[in-house]
Amino acid sequence: MNFSSSPVVSLRDVAIYQDVNTILSNVNFDIEKGEFVYLVGRTGSGKSSLLKTLYADLPLLTGHASVADFNLSKLPRKQVPYLRRKVGIIFQDFQLLFDRSVADNLAFVLRATGWSDKSKRKQRISEVLMRVGLDAAASKMPHQLSGGEQQRVVVARALLNEPVILFADEPTGNLDPRVADEIMMLFQEINKQGTAVLMATHNYEIINRYPRRVLKCEKGRVLDSQVQEFNLINGY
Numbered sequence: 001m002n003f004s005s006s007p008v009v010s011l012r013d014v015a016i017y018q019d020v021n022t023i024l025s026n027v028n029f030d031i032e033k034g035e036f037v038y039l040v041g042r043t044g045s046g047k048s049s050l051l052k053t054l055y056a057d058l059p060l061l062t063g064h065a066s067v068a069d070f071n072l073s074k075l076p077r078k079q080v081p082y083l084r085r086k087v088g089i090i091f092q093d094f095q096l097l098f099d100r101s102v103a104d105n106l107a108f109v110l111r112a113t114g115w116s117d118k119s120k121r122k123q124r125i126s127e128v129l130m131r132v133g134l135d136a137a138a139s140k141m142p143h144q145l146s147g148g149e150q151q152r153v154v155v156a157r158a159l160l161n162e163p164v165i166l167f168a169d170e171p172t173g174n175l176d177p178r179v180a181d182e183i184m185m186l187f188q189e190i191n192k193q194g195t196a197v198l199m200a201t202h203n204y205e206i207i208n209r210y211p212r213r214v215l216k217c218e219k220g221r222v223l224d225s226q227v228q229e230f231n232l233i234n235g236y
């Protein structure tokens with residue numbers, strides 16, 4: 001549990017790079033504990049690159065950023081796994097291990113993050129599966145589940161270590177609208193229980209149905225619906 005009242009994410013004058021190319025510059029925003037924020041922008045505008053920087057998959061080379069009380073500017077490589085325990089990461093393509101059951105997918109992550117007690121692992125797996133409405137699926141193989149159910153397992157996996165924030169990159173991108181809506185309701189529920197969410201999406205129907213603060217990558221900058229003139233529909 002993070003009891004500090006400092007923002008979960010805080011960026012000051014950050015630039016985001018891919019190789020030698022500057023993708024975004026002068027990025028400044030905070031995300032507070034328990035906030036829900038969308039990240040939008042055209043294809044190639046830098047959403048994934050920004051998220052990757054926040055979970056230390058891309059290095060922070062310019063500016064100051066903290067995520068879950070980790071200072072990204074000075075983050076030694078060996079600290080990255082500890083940051084990753086504090087954040088949950090969800091991708092569009094589910095990235096489950098298809099050669100093992102749902103429970104074993106989750107146990108794999110728990111073992112890798114220091115859960116050495118088997119009965120505690122079992123208990124935690126059953127808690128997160130319950131939370132995503134898949135308590136009966138522990139022994140199933142991923143291919144026996146629908147796309148929406150697989151994405152729920154990915155959400156359960158992201159919740160294992162009680163993250164302070166979920167970073168989700170197009171989590172509903174491969175799902176039909178009804179299933180996408182169910183996943184979205186799950187995110188809302190998780191958020192209501194105190195986990196912040198930063199979700200990259202192209203799905204404006206979802207944003208209109210569940211309106212929240214929006215960050216928009218545009219022309220190398222990040223605009224914030226809370227502080228700037230912001231035209232979500234025409235500006236996209």
Ligand SMILES: Nc1ncnc2c1ncn2[C@@H]1O[C@H](COP(=O)(O)OP(=O)(O)OP(=O)(O)O)[C@@H](O)[C@H]1O
Pocket residue numbers: 018019023041042043044045046047048049050217
């Ligand atoms: N691994 C990489 N190496 C070099 N350049 C990259 C790499 N990944 C992305 N880029 C470039 O960085 C820019 C931003 O890409 P990014 O994937 O962050 O955009 P995005 O907004 O997430 O796009 P999409 O909505 O299509 O996922 C693009 O010009 C892209 O070509």
